[in-house]
Amino acid sequence: MNLSPTLPDDPTLHQLIQLLHEEIGLPERKTITLSTSINLDLGCNGADAQHLIETLEDHFAIDFVDYDSYRYFQPDGYDVYLKRKAKGRGEKVALTIGMLYRAIKAKRWDTEVLEGL
DSSP states (O other): OOOOOTSSOOOOHHHHHHHHHHHHHSSSSSSETTOOOTTTTOOOOHHHHHHHHHHHHHOOBBBBBTHHHHOOOOOOOOOOOOOOHHOOOOOOOOOBBBHHHHHHHHTTOOHHHHOOO
């Protein structure tokens, strides 16, 4: 894994990077920065994304009260309920390592704050 030298030298970030590497795998040749998107750049979606978010919630005790998985990830397979729920959410928003890092620090997922809306 190729980490950018601009990443903060913080134990929490190191834990996050290690967890991402274990759960979804980080590419050898792509430089990982805070702006690296786990969904768009690294291709994490569906069941892998759901498992990752659950693991982050358990490991870092993040409150995902404002989190909407359909905003970031494509569901696996075809499910009428998921399709209906995801309607109107065609273009996915990048979910970056920096957003996860800030959510871990805040212990809370706040979409407006994390996406800078």
